[in-house]
Amino acid sequence: MCNCLIAQSGGPTSVINSSVVGLVDENTKLNIFNTVYGGLNGIEGILNENIINLSICDKNVLETFKLTPSSGLGSCRYKMKDYNNDESEYIKIFDIFHKLDIKAFFYIGGNDSMDTVSKLSKYAEIKNLDVKIMGIPKTIDNDLPITDHTPGFGSAAKFISTVALETYLDSSVYINNGIFILETMGRDAGWLAASASLAKLNNKPIADFIYLPEIAFNADTFINDVSEKFKKQNHVYIVASEGLKDNSGNFLSTLQSTGCHDNFGHAQLGGVGNYLRNLILDNNITTRVKSLELGVLQRCAMHVSSSIDVEEAYASGAAALRFAKDGISGYMVGIKRIDGSTYSTETFPIKASTVANNVKYIPRDWINKEGNGVNELFYTYANPLISGNVELIYNNCIPSYHIFNK
Amino acid sequence: MCNCLIAQSGGPTSVINSSVVGLVDENTKLNIFNTVYGGLNGIEGILNENIINLSICDKNVLETFKLTPSSGLGSCRYKMKDYNNDESEYIKIFDIFHKLDIKAFFYIGGNDSMDTVSKLSKYAEIKNLDVKIMGIPKTIDNDLPITDHTPGFGSAAKFISTVALETYLDSSVYINNGIFILETMGRDAGWLAASASLAKLNNKPIADFIYLPEIAFNADTFINDVSEKFKKQNHVYIVASEGLKDNSGNFLSTLQSTGCHDNFGHAQLGGVGNYLRNLILDNNITTRVKSLELGVLQRCAMHVSSSIDVEEAYASGAAALRFAKDGISGYMVGIKRIDGSTYSTETFPIKASTVANNVKYIPRDWINKEGNGVNELFYTYANPLISGNVELIYNNCIPSYHIFNK
Numbered sequence: 175m176c177n178c179l180i181a182q183s184g185g186p187t188s189v190i191n192s193s194v195v196g197l198v199d200e201n202t203k204l205n206i207f208n209t210v211y212g213g214l215n216g217i218e219g220i221l222n223e224n225i226i227n228l229s230i231c232d233k234n235v236l237e238t239f240k241l242t243p244s245s246g247l248g249s250c251r252y253k254m255k256d257y258n259n260d261e262s263e264y265i266k267i268f269d270i271f272h273k274l275d276i277k278a279f280f281y282i283g284g285n286d287s288m289d290t291v292s293k294l295s296k297y298a299e300i301k302n303l304d305v306k307i308m309g310i311p312k313t314i315d316n317d318l319p320i321t322d323h324t325p326g327f328g329s330a331a332k333f334i335s336t337v338a339l340e341t342y343l344d345s346s347v348y349i350n351n352g353i354f355i356l357e358t359m360g361r362d363a364g365w366l367a368a369s370a371s372l373a374k375l376n377n378k379p380i381a382d383f384i385y386l387p388e389i390a391f392n393a394d395t396f397i398n399d400v401s402e403k404f405k406k407q408n409h410v411y412i413v414a415s416e417g418l419k420d421n422s423g424n425f426l427s428t429l430q431s432t433g434c435h436d437n438f439g440h441a442q443l444g445g446v447g448n449y450l451r452n453l454i455l456d457n458n459i460t461t462r463v464k465s466l467e468l469g470v471l472q473r474c475a476m477h478v479s480s481s482i483d484v485e486e487a488y489a490s491g492a493a494a495l496r497f498a499k500d501g502i503s504g505y506m507v508g509i510k511r512i513d514g515s516t517y518s519t520e521t522f523p524i525k526a527s528t529v530a531n532n533v534k535y536i537p538r539d540w541i542n543k544e545g546n547g548v549n550e551l552f553y554t555y556a557n558p559l560i561s562g563n564v565e566l567i568y569n570n571c572i573p574s575y576h577i578f579n580k
Numbered sequence: 581m582c583n584c585l586i587a588q589s590g591g592p593t594s595v596i597n598s599s600v601v602g603l604v605d606e607n608t609k610l611n612i613f614n615t616v617y618g619g620l621n622g623i624e625g626i627l628n629e630n631i632i633n634l635s636i637c638d639k640n641v642l643e644t645f646k647l648t649p650s651s652g653l654g655s656c657r658y659k660m661k662d663y664n665n666d667e668s669e670y671i672k673i674f675d676i677f678h679k680l681d682i683k684a685f686f687y688i689g690g691n692d693s694m695d696t697v698s699k700l701s702k703y704a705e706i707k708n709l710d711v712k713i714m715g716i717p718k719t720i721d722n723d724l725p726i727t728d729h730t731p732g733f734g735s736a737a738k739f740i741s742t743v744a745l746e747t748y749l750d751s752s753v754y755i756n757n758g759i760f761i762l763e764t765m766g767r768d769a770g771w772l773a774a775s776a777s778l779a780k781l782n783n784k785p786i787a788d789f790i791y792l793p794e795i796a797f798n799a800d801t802f803i804n805d806v807s808e809k810f811k812k813q814n815h816v817y818i819v820a821s822e823g824l825k826d827n828s829g830n831f832l833s834t835l836q837s838t839g840c841h842d843n844f845g846h847a848q849l850g851g852v853g854n855y856l857r858n859l860i861l862d863n864n865i866t867t868r869v870k871s872l873e874l875g876v877l878q879r880c881a882m883h884v885s886s887s888i889d890v891e892e893a894y895a896s897g898a899a900a901l902r903f904a905k906d907g908i909s910g911y912m913v914g915i916k917r918i919d920g921s922t923y924s925t926e927t928f929p930i931k932a933s934t935v936a937n938n939v940k941y942i943p944r945d946w947i948n949k950e951g952n953g954v955n956e957l958f959y960t961y962a963n964p965l966i967s968g969n970v971e972l973i974y975n976n977c978i979p980s981y982h983i984f985n986k
Binding site (some may be wrong): 182186215218219242243244245246248249250251332335336337339340341343344345346347348349372373374375464466467469470471473474475476477478480557560561562563568569570571572573575577579 | 588592621624625648649650651652654655656657738741742743745746747749750751752753754755778779780781870872873875876877879880881882883884886963966967968969974975976977978979981983985
């Protein structure tokens with residue numbers, strides 16, 4: 175009986191390890207491969223033969239690993255060369271596969287990783303090498319096309335909406351409150367910023383404005399809208415995606431003033447949150463402006479993850495194994511909603527080359543007319559994805575996590 | 581039967597509302613006061629007679645309010661004048677107390693609020709006014725003297741240690757990792773930064789260095805230590821308190837270069853995390869440096885609070901009511917550990933004037949010899965305070981919170 179190999183690539187998520195465990199468990203159940211190997215640090219580590227045996231792992235270790243955030247097999251950002259120009263890496267990888275009798279390779283990742291899946295599967299086809307290559311989706315950005323959503327997004331959305339509600343409460347305790355800006359990730363698409371719309375107090379969304387990369391940012395409109403809202407409420411809560419661009423497509427985060435301090439003496443800091451903060455200060459809307467950048471917390475806050483997300487990541491790993499067994503190669507596992515009154519999903523294969531280098535944006539009709547918020551269509555789409563709380567394993571009052579790459 | 585009044589002041593915590601509910605519930609149980617009134621926005625709101633009736637609240641509302649972060653009665657930062665110089669505010673407040681037949685006033689807060697408690701109780705004594713004034717402790721900073729710890733700290737410490745572990749995992753996935761800096765609150769004392777020492781992986785603390793305001797920061801030592809650790813580990817995890825000061829007592833966060841960019845072209849950003857980041861960049865240790873400022877999340881992330889902390893905040897509210905009933909005035913509720921093999925506490929009264937304007941630092945012998953971390957004495961002290969997970973109430977997959985000040 176032959177073996178298989180799984181590895182992780184790109185930026186981590188809270189549930190990327192759940193997909194590894196889903197595949198290992200499915201293999202134990204179906205007994206397809208003798209050994210499931212884990213490649214450490216993605217393709218980069220595999221090229222150095224950093225490979226471990228996951229099939230000998232204790233059940234408890236796998237259970238803990240399933241609920242451990244971040245890439246526990248290690249990751250890489252490694253773009254493979256075109257095999258028409260340089261075949262050497264391909265030869266090396268398939269030699270390693272041959273040496274370990276690996277007949278299927280699973281790569282968990284986003285856009286770039288699906289490019290690797292596509293290239294490796296095409297190379298195998300051309301060279302008539304019997305190794306199935308399958309992609310397993312992963313990105314908090316939720317911007318992969320065709321699949322309904324990506325594992326990792328639901329947990330990031332749950333974290334963002336939870337802390338949006340909590341920071342809203344924190345920022346509104348005084349008689350004279352100020353303006354709070356929450357900066358989320360999302361360089362190309364606004365899925366993460368939009369997920370703050372799930373945060374409600376007394377059934378009313380807490381975010382006054384959500385700015386998305388899908389809509390060109392207009393500073394004059396922003397200043398007018400925020401100024402009016404502040405006059406009315408004495409408090410404004412703003413959510414902004416790091417990927418905001420102006421009409422000419424320039425990222426706001428790079429549009430910093432050239433001087434060290436502006437006319438009013440405030441330091442010009444980096445990031446979209448600080449750009450918006452300076453706009454508010456420079457236009458004398460108020461001096462009470464706070465900006466918070468959530469940063470990497472969005473992709474590793476397993477302590478507030480969605481159990482739907484964990485289970486779908488797990489199911490994606492299991493589905494990849496079954497697809498490879500059925501002879502499918504060069505595809506990524508996609509997630510599809512099943513019609514019905516309650517939320518449920520199934521997996522299906524998507525050609526990896528159609529995923530690579532494509533971006534899925536929030537549809538225009540899910541965004542409000544003014545372009546500064548999302549509507550019920552987004553809410554209906556996103557709400558089920560943050561369902562359920564995960565029961566973590568604890569050790570001395572802190573979550574107990576397990577990684578293999580240390 | 582007369583009435584009482586409770587209000588909140590200063591920066592919010594995750595558990596400040598638990599103390600309100602503790603007092604309301606204790607009053608229901610002991611039937612001491614006819615009505616528990618809530619003052620909105622602290623003394624500032626009370627002066628405007630913004631007062632609500634908490635005794636008519638539904639049980640479900642109180643249960644939700646107990647688990648709602650941030651000051652749900654609203655807050656203020658209002659320093660009362662010395663009554664020897666200006667009596668007018670005192671006259672107004674005690675007039676309002678008289679009008680509503682308020683015989684006890686409870687103020688939840690930190691240092692400054694205990695100054696208010698002290699002043700009001702002395703004024704009542706001098707004027708022979710029969711109103712008991714009691715303080716209930718609250719601050720994530722944990723820097724109030726005499727009390728073993730303060731409600732709010734345990735939940736902040738639990739959040740910090742949990743996300744320290746998660747961001748450690750996130751920052752160590754590549755073959756070539758960088759340096760990660762976590763910036764915590766704590767302007768005077770390092771309790772919050774030190775709580776990152778509770779985060780362990782395989783029973784080994786994840787933080788390589790923890791820098792505290794208690795120890796004067798030396799840039800040369802920092803550069804040497806971080807450089808050596810990076811050479812050895814290819815990854816360094818640093819925790820820094822916002823209140824770091826140099827040998828002359830200057831806050832590092834104000835020691836920014838005057839130029840807009842340093843010699844190497846990186847923008848000089850604000851905050852201690854960015855100060856340390858620039859030190860690392862300028863000394864060519866590595867170009868991969870990330871800094872994350874946790875900001876207000878530390879004081880409102882109820883979703884990862886400590887149930888010990890919630891219950892102690894609740895018990896502090898209840899104790900304040902009993903102390904007032906016993907005729908005590910001008911005191912703050914303190915928390916004391918009961919000797920024994922398992923952790924338990926009891927409350928006791930502390931003169932508010934001894935708390936006001938004093939700061940409790942981490943004892944020197946809880947800090948390591950090098951002054952860049954804490955030892956087992958801190959761990960033994962802090963670990964019980966983050967015990968237990970709180971079962972929040974959920975509404976559409978997001979915590980359900982209730983506030984009164986909107």
